[in-house]
Amino acid sequence: MGVVKRKYVLPGDLIVEGNYQIISNAYRIGNKIYSMKVGMAEITNGKVKVIPLRGPYTPRVDDLVLGIIVDYAPLAWTVDINSYFEAFLPAQNVFGKNFNPEVHDLTRKFKIGDLIAAKIVSFERGKDPMLTVSGPGLGKLTRGELVRISPVKVPRLIGKKGSMSKMIEKATGCELIIGQNGLVFVRGPPEGIIKAIKAIKFVEEQAHTSGLTQNIQNFLKGGG
Amino acid sequence: MISQRGYFIENLRKEQMLQLLAKGKRLDDRGLLDYRPLKIEVGVIEKAEGSAKVSLGDTQVIAGVKVEVDRPFPDTPDKGLLIVNAEVLPLASAYSEPGPPDEDAIELARVVDRGVRESGMIELEKLVIEPGRYVYAVFVDVNVLNIDGNLFDATSYAVVAALATTKYRKYELTENGELKATDKFEKLPITTIPISITAFRIGDVILLDPNADEETLVEARLTFTFDGRGNLCAAQMGGSKGFSKDQVLKIIEIAKLKAEEIGGLLRRQVGYG
Amino acid sequence: MGKLIDEEGRRVDGRKFNELRPIRIEVGVLKNADGSAYIEHGGNKIVVAIYGPKETHPKFMALPDRAILRCRYHMAPYSTEERKPPQPSRREIELSKVIREALEPAIKLEEFPRTAIDVYIEVLQSDGGSRGAGITAASVALADAGIPMKDLVVGCAAGKVDGQIVLDLNDLEDKEGEADLPVAIMPNIGQITLLQMDGLLTIDEFKKALDLAIEGCKKIHQIQREALYRKYFGTSEAESK
Numbered sequence: 001m002g003v004v005k006r007k008y009v010l011p012g013d014l015i016v017e018g019n020y021q022i023i024s025n026a027y028r029i030g031n032k033i034y035s036m037k038v039g040m041a042e043i044t045n046g047k048v049k050v051i052p053l054r055g056p057y058t059p060r061v062d063d064l065v066l067g068i069i070v071d072y073a074p075l076a077w078t079v080d081i082n083s084y085f086e087a088f089l090p091a092q093n094v095f096g097k098n099f100n101p102e103v104h105d106l107t108r109k110f111k112i113g114d115l116i117a118a119k120i121v122s123f124e125r126g127k128d129p130m131l132t133v134s135g136p137g138l139g140k141l142t143r144g145e146l147v148r149i150s151p152v153k154v155p156r157l158i159g160k161k162g163s164m165s166k167m168i169e170k171a172t173g174c175e176l177i178i179g180q181n182g183l184v185f186v187r188g189p190p191e192g193i194i195k196a197i198k199a200i201k202f203v204e205e206q207a208h209t210s211g212l213t214q215n216i217q218n219f220l221k222g223g224g
Numbered sequence: 225m226i227s228q229r230g231y232f233i234e235n236l237r238k239e240q241m242l243q244l245l246a247k248g249k250r251l252d253d254r255g256l257l258d259y260r261p262l263k264i265e266v267g268v269i270e271k272a273e274g275s276a277k278v279s280l281g282d283t284q285v286i287a288g289v290k291v292e293v294d295r296p297f298p299d300t301p302d303k304g305l306l307i308v309n310a311e312v313l314p315l316a317s318a319y320s321e322p323g324p325p326d327e328d329a330i331e332l333a334r335v336v337d338r339g340v341r342e343s344g345m346i347e348l349e350k351l352v353i354e355p356g357r358y359v360y361a362v363f364v365d366v367n368v369l370n371i372d373g374n375l376f377d378a379t380s381y382a383v384v385a386a387l388a389t390t391k392y393r394k395y396e397l398t399e400n401g402e403l404k405a406t407d408k409f410e411k412l413p414i415t416t417i418p419i420s421i422t423a424f425r426i427g428d429v430i431l432l433d434p435n436a437d438e439e440t441l442v443e444a445r446l447t448f449t450f451d452g453r454g455n456l457c458a459a460q461m462g463g464s465k466g467f468s469k470d471q472v473l474k475i476i477e478i479a480k481l482k483a484e485e486i487g488g489l490l491r492r493q494v495g496y497g
Numbered sequence: 498m499g500k501l502i503d504e505e506g507r508r509v510d511g512r513k514f515n516e517l518r519p520i521r522i523e524v525g526v527l528k529n530a531d532g533s534a535y536i537e538h539g540g541n542k543i544v545v546a547i548y549g550p551k552e553t554h555p556k557f558m559a560l561p562d563r564a565i566l567r568c569r570y571h572m573a574p575y576s577t578e579e580r581k582p583p584q585p586s587r588r589e590i591e592l593s594k595v596i597r598e599a600l601e602p603a604i605k606l607e608e609f610p611r612t613a614i615d616v617y618i619e620v621l622q623s624d625g626g627s628r629g630a631g632i633t634a635a636s637v638a639l640a641d642a643g644i645p646m647k648d649l650v651v652g653c654a655a656g657k658v659d660g661q662i663v664l665d666l667n668d669l670e671d672k673e674g675e676a677d678l679p680v681a682i683m684p685n686i687g688q689i690t691l692l693q694m695d696g697l698l699t700i701d702e703f704k705k706a707l708d709l710a711i712e713g714c715k716k717i718h719q720i721q722r723e724a725l726y727r728k729y730f731g732t733s734e735a736e737s738k
Binding site for chain 2: 527528529530533540542544545546548551569571573574575576577578579580583584615617619621622623
């Protein structure tokens with residue numbers, strides 16, 4: 001099931017003709033399949049997709065995201081998750097079933113401006129995405145550095161089965177928490193953090209080039 | 225971070241910036257009194273009589289000058305007109321809305337206007353065709369294209385650079401007193417190049433040229449404009465927390481030195497002096 | 498022969514009847530915008546910013562099944578021979594609408610229900626054909642924002658000057674010529690998404706002008722492509738093949 005063909009495409013470019021299944025970012029007129037994005041088209045056996053080079057983050061259930069508390073109401077926090085909808089985190093998810101808005105003070109848990117790691121519980125048509133912070137590694141993030149990359153570059157930063165992020169973690173002695181929404185948290189020794197941030201930016205810039213793994217290896221060896 | 229709620233930074237970054245500032249450092253490695261790279265291009269809009277585009281880091285501002293013949297104000301029949309208008313375009317950030325200038329944009333325009341006017345940069349007396357009847361009206365429209373902090377200084381440099389390079393068509397009166405366009409173009413009667421420097425206070429720290437992240441921490445702002453001859457010609461304080469008198473006096477010294485540096489650059493760019 | 502085309506068929510700026518003015522497009526010129534582009538087309542200098550998709554304010558404007566597209570075409574006061582007051586004129590409001598309708602068919606609005614996509618077109622200097630140049634730049638900026646599109650959209654005018662059908666009218670030709678026919682197309686799909694005309698043309702002249710405008714659009718489409726290739730693939734289209 002290797003890649004049969006790769007090519008650069010712009011919106012409206014004909015990718016291929018024939019009976020292919022469209023995976024993402026392409027559309028069909030009759031027998032012809034066209035790109036909807038600036039990106040790299042990949043034609044594998046019977047399937048077509050376009051890996052975009054720009055674009056917003058679309059929430060998906062079970063995604064790990066990083067977000068910033070931007071507001072709170074009696075029953076929930078509002079969280080900016082770098083998408084076209086703000087997400088909400090129900091107070092009950094944090095204080096438990098016995099949550100009582102008259103007893104529990106939301107600001108004692110998360111303040112406006114706090115960075116959190118969360119998972120998306122639901123995102124349906126007509127409803128804003130709902131988050132949870134219950135689970136290992138979720139909740140407020142402190143003592144580290146936040147880096148922002150384009151959400152479409154996140155898969156490259158993670159790499160196959162986490163290979164890319166593991167390589168950066170190993171070379172820098174840092175821990176990376178990578179939100180699918182393009183927010184990346186880096187925790188570790190100060191020199192390691194500087195190097196890790198440079199490596200993350202390097203991956204973002206070179207994401208669509210071939211030989212990325214080798215290049216980042218050289219980059220990390222060269223001291224960043 | 226730019227959210228639709230306005231400019232917003234996470235607490236982590238805020239703490240980090242405050243810790244650095246306490247040590248006299250900044251996130252982007254600048255010293256407290258260093259400006260970001262300042263680029264001034266003039267003559268960018270050929271249809272305008274004068275124009276300039278200024279980039280200060282990622283803040284981008286463009287100013288255009290149109291000169292027209294108009295009637296003078298009744299109380300100044302022997303002076304030309306100078307009108308400065310500023311707009312932050314909806315292109316400039318996620319929270320800039322289309323519509324007429326809000327109070328911030330109007331303050332911006334008025335502070336820049338005051339610096340130009342009070343410095344006597346333009347000899348408005350020389351912009352008269354017939355006193356009480358025909359004078360030249362100099363319209364400066366300045367647009368913010370991208371916001372990343374320190375709009376007052378960037379806007380002021382764009383306006384001054386555009387005016388200093390303006391060439392306008394001369395009009396004259398015929399024998400029977402009618403207005404007639406000539407083929408002659410002249411530079412505006414420029415006497416000096418005013419320079420505006422804005423200082424910002426975060427806690428006890430005074431810094432210059434903050435970016436938008438740093439501006440979210442700013443408690444007070446103070447703009448001084450120098451007339452190019454060593455005098456102060458305009459000042460404007462902003463923000464809700466004020467300065468001590470000592471801080472104000474210290475800022476004058478800082479601003480005076482910085483105005484010489486920026487003034488040199490600006491004068492070279494516009495070919496003045 | 499009239500005063501706008503000489504005996505050798507050269508126009509006031511030296512062009513032949515089917516020649517475009519110089520065009521230059523840059524992608525990603527504004528840091529804050531989700532997508533942006535700058536175009537110089539003849540004397541036009543236009544910057545475009547895209548913000549969105551984003552939550553719709555006011556909320557009642559939101560649609561349950563798709564995004565709304567909003568468009569503002571605006572001319573800077575110093576963009577014209579005579580200063581233009583900053584508040585939008587009736588012309589700018591009309592152009593905002595027709596430009597929005599020219600872009601809309603290309604955008605997959607149904608991918609982002611309840612959201613809004615804002616297109617801000619600022620004319621820093623105007624010449625003939627500013628709506629076409631605005632559309633050309635706006636579609637590049639939309640692609641730069643990563644908004645899903647069926648095609649790019651390209652705008653260009655043709656018209657009649659001194660009795661001849663010519664491509665891409667400049668300011669003087671627009672004002673003194675007999676007719677102006679701005680057109681926008683989706684070049685790969687072959688759909689016309691904007692068509693306006695003022696002046697007088699015979700039906701045959703109209704057909705000829707329409708063909709010429711479409712031909713011009715296709716040439717400009719190549720310039721759009723090169724700008725996006727340079728920005729995103731670091732190469733020209735020919736070299737990448």
